Amino acid sequence: MAANGNGNVAIENGSVRNGPGKIQTQKSHNGICHDDSGPTVKAQTIDELHSLQQKKSAPSTPVTGSQTPFATLSDQERQKMQLQSISASLASLTRETGPKVVKGDPAKNPKVAHVTHHQHVAPTIAVSDSSLKFTHVLYNLSPAELYEQAIKYEKGSFITSNGAMATLSGAKTGRSPRDKRVVKDDVTENELWWGKGSPNIEMDEQTFLVNRERAVDYLNSLDKVFVNDQFLNWDPENQIKVRIVSARAYHSLFMHNMCIRPTPEELENFGTPDFTIYNAGQFPCNRFTHYMTSSTSIDLNLARREMVILGTQYAGEMKKGLFSVMHYLMPKRQILSLHSGCNMGKDGDVALFFGLSGTGKTTLSTDHNRYLIGDDEHCWSENCVSNIEGGCYAKCIDLSREKEPDIWNAIRFGTVLENVVFDEHNREVDYSDKSVTENTRAAYPIEFIPNAKLPCVGPHPKNVILLACDAFGVLPPVSKLSLAQTMYHFISGYTALVAGTEDGIKEPQATFSACFGAAFIMLHPTKYAAMLAEKMERHGATGWLVNTGWSGGSYGSGNRIKLQYTRKIIDAIHNGSLLDAEYKKSEIFGLETPIEVEGVPSEILDPVNVWSDKEAYNETLLKLAGLFKNNFETFTNYRIGNGDTLTEEILAAGPIF
Numbered sequence: 001m002a003a004n005g006n007g008n009v010a011i012e013n014g015s016v017r018n019g020p021g022k023i024q025t026q027k028s029h030n031g032i033c034h035d036d037s038g039p040t041v042k043a044q045t046i047d048e049l050h051s052l053q054q055k056k057s058a059p060s061t062p063v064t065g066s067q068t069p070f071a072t073l074s075d076q077e078r079q080k081m082q083l084q085s086i087s088a089s090l091a092s093l094t095r096e097t098g099p100k101v102v103k104g105d106p107a108k109n110p111k112v113a114h115v116t117h118h119q120h121v122a123p124t125i126a127v128s129d130s131s132l133k134f135t136h137v138l139y140n141l142s143p144a145e146l147y148e149q150a151i152k153y154e155k156g157s158f159i160t161s162n163g164a165m166a167t168l169s170g171a172k173t174g175r176s177p178r179d180k181r182v183v184k185d186d187v188t189e190n191e192l193w194w195g196k197g198s199p200n201i202e203m204d205e206q207t208f209l210v211n212r213e214r215a216v217d218y219l220n221s222l223d224k225v226f227v228n229d230q231f232l233n234w235d236p237e238n239q240i241k242v243r244i245v246s247a248r249a250y251h252s253l254f255m256h257n258m259c260i261r262p263t264p265e266e267l268e269n270f271g272t273p274d275f276t277i278y279n280a281g282q283f284p285c286n287r288f289t290h291y292m293t294s295s296t297s298i299d300l301n302l303a304r305r306e307m308v309i310l311g312t313q314y315a316g317e318m319k320k321g322l323f324s325v326m327h328y329l330m331p332k333r334q335i336l337s338l339h340s341g342c343n344m345g346k347d348g349d350v351a352l353f354f355g356l357s358g359t360g361k362t363t364l365s366t367d368h369n370r371y372l373i374g375d376d377e378h379c380w381s382e383n384c385v386s387n388i389e390g391g392c393y394a395k396c397i398d399l400s401r402e403k404e405p406d407i408w409n410a411i412r413f414g415t416v417l418e419n420v421v422f423d424e425h426n427r428e429v430d431y432s433d434k435s436v437t438e439n440t441r442a443a444y445p446i447e448f449i450p451n452a453k454l455p456c457v458g459p460h461p462k463n464v465i466l467l468a469c470d471a472f473g474v475l476p477p478v479s480k481l482s483l484a485q486t487m488y489h490f491i492s493g494y495t496a497l498v499a500g501t502e503d504g505i506k507e508p509q510a511t512f513s514a515c516f517g518a519a520f521i522m523l524h525p526t527k528y529a530a531m532l533a534e535k536m537e538r539h540g541a542t543g544w545l546v547n548t549g550w551s552g553g554s555y556g557s558g559n560r561i562k563l564q565y566t567r568k569i570i571d572a573i574h575n576g577s578l579l580d581a582e583y584k585k586s587e588i589f590g591l592e593t594p595i596e597v598e599g600v601p602s603e604i605l606d607p608v609n610v611w612s613d614k615e616a617y618n619e620t621l622l623k624l625a626g627l628f629k630n631n632f633e634t635f636t637n638y639r640i641g642n643g644d645t646l647t648e649e650i651l652a653a654g655p656i657f
């Protein structure tokens with residue numbers, strides 16, 4: 001007998017437990033002890049036993065009458081083409097052939113030399129060490145497999161008490177917009193927005209190829225790489241196939257959650273991707289390379305339809321990098337790409353929530369009384385709105401079960417929890433802990449939200465809500481906007497950046513970001529604005545400006561508007577009651593503000609009421625108005641839409657003082 005660590009005694013041999021506290025000892029007739037009280041396994045050895053544990057995944061779907069070129073292939077041919085496609089993705093551009101790729105974990109397939117698809121090719125003489133080795137590909141692994149990979153091989157990966165996978169993103173805990181570069185060639189030179197205010201910092205094709213080679217060589221030097229083949233955009237007519245090659249299980253699980261997950265049948269017929277990301281993560285760029293100003297480089301090549309990530313493991317770069325690509329590809333098809341959340345009421349009324357990071361897109365679109373279409377990236381086409389992604393990326397700082405129950409409950413098995421702090425023993429997460437970063441995040445598939453709208457598409461929006469987190473505390477909690485005002489504020493894209501999401505921002509700071517997403521747009525802001533104006537007008541959508549920021553003073557003296565009140569304001573927009581409310585016009589900004597909103601103290605609706613120092617309020621209001629005016633100077637030479645009328649109205653829709 002031996003103590004089992006709980007102070008209890010376990011019986012090792014010759015006896016069985018039979019209900020609590022009742023121990024029977026049996027002796028067989030020949031004196032040898034047998035435990036034959038239960039059925040036994042059908043295995044002679046441990047290896048045999050282990051081989052019973054895992055069964056083959058369901059066989060591939062039988063070929064139906066579908067018209068895809070892959071449908072007529074045998075399973076073997078299809079597998080071969082899939083490996084060839086991955087090998088081509090991973091090919092160096094300076095060597096003749098791609099790497100020898102083999103599917104599966106190298107720890108489980110030690111004798112790979114006999115299973116490569118190169119076996120029919122006449123033997124060649126290896127010209128480099130890299131052509132002697134295999135690149136093991138972990139292809140579209142399941143969350144459970146990715147958990148195992150992360151926990152076995154990636155330091156800093158843990159299962160938290162809610163079942164989520166906690167991980168660290170390394171030195172970078174936010175995006176690095178100053179390290180994002182776009183290849184300027186004959187086409188993009190004319191098509192894209194360059195220069196002041198533009199997020200597109202130029203690089204040349206040659207430098208891109210240098211960085212691409214660096215990433216590919218790094219990835220091929222690893223024991224194994226993760227490859228995700230997935231989709232973007234729930235609108236079936238405008239879906240984009242993406243391939244993400246990465247070094248970490250964390251990155252693979254993140255993209256599994258954030259992109260649209262293919263069915264087994266869709267995966268079999270995937271073919272070649274429309275766009276590929278090479279994420280070399282921690283492996284830096286070389287600062288002796290032309291254009292490189294730090295160890296981090298995020299490089300976009302639209303002609304090659306490729307992106308290279310060097311020197312950052314922050315997973316948000318991949319998600320937002322693909323968003324930039326959509327901001328280029330979709331407008332070419334007359335589809336508007338939107339940095340917005342989106343949800344739908346029981347009656348089919350759709351609302352968009354525009355806003356920069358930290359303004360409340362995720363929080364407010366995740367509404368228990370409405371269907372969630374998506375929290376961050378959408379397309380608005382001739383026919384519908386559609387989510388670009390298959391998951392949500394919520395901030396976790398100070399997350400509470402009571403205030404945000406749906407997000408809280410979405411943090412479970414399968415969810416990636418980035419940079420959170422948890423108890424070393426019971427693994428309970430402390431969402432208030434900022435020891436690693438303020439920008440703690442949870443990435444989960446959209447179906448983890450119980451009232452997600454699947455597929456994530458909806459009819460034309462009825463309300464367009466512009467969220468601004470005003471750190472000055474002078475914008476009203478809600479205003480109803482004219483079309484021209486909506487465009488003015490859309491182009492301005494004002495907010496206060498909340499600490500942490502972008503590198504180097506330690507406290508809220510006033511910022512203007514055109515289209516509420518200047519870091520991601522590829523064309524001039526007025527192109528997107530013109531499309532939005534045209535769509536809003538045609539479908540009779542109403543614009544609103546909602547301040548989710550400070551009230552009763554600026555950051556430091558006032559307080560952030562209670563989420564509870566913002567939710568009531570949003571409810572009143574959705575249910576139509578705010579459209580018919582009584583309004584008054586605010587000074588300077590000329591914003592129509594309601595006198596009353598159900599469930600919200602009326603005094604806060606006009607910010608001046610809750611500032612104790614009225615003079616300070618007036619000064620701050622004028623200061624902010626000045627910042628708006630300065631910012632808009634760069635747009636005064638552009639025309640929006642076809643005639644001049646809208647342009648003139650927009651120019652008159654800003655603050656007057």
Ligand SMILES: Nc1ncnc2c1ncn2[C@@H]1O[C@H](COP(=O)(O)OP(=O)(O)O)[C@@H](O)[C@H]1O
Binds near residue numbers: 355362
């Ligand atoms: N009045 C408010 N409205 C919206 N969010 C608020 C409010 N007060 C505090 N918050 C917090 O601000 C953060 C908003 O972030 P999030 O919804 O992730 O923004 P986004 O998705 O636009 O980046 C959340 O952590 C939320 O809990």
Ligand SMILES: C=C(OP(=O)(O)O)C(=O)O
Binds near residue numbers: 175316319320393
């Ligand atoms: C992932 C991001 O988006 P958001 O903060 O808007 O959720 C980001 O800006 O890095």
Ligand SMILES: [Ca+2]
Binds near residue numbers: 395398404
């Ligand atoms: Ca929160």
Ligand SMILES: [Mn+2]
Binds near residue numbers: 375376394395
């Ligand atoms: Mn968000």
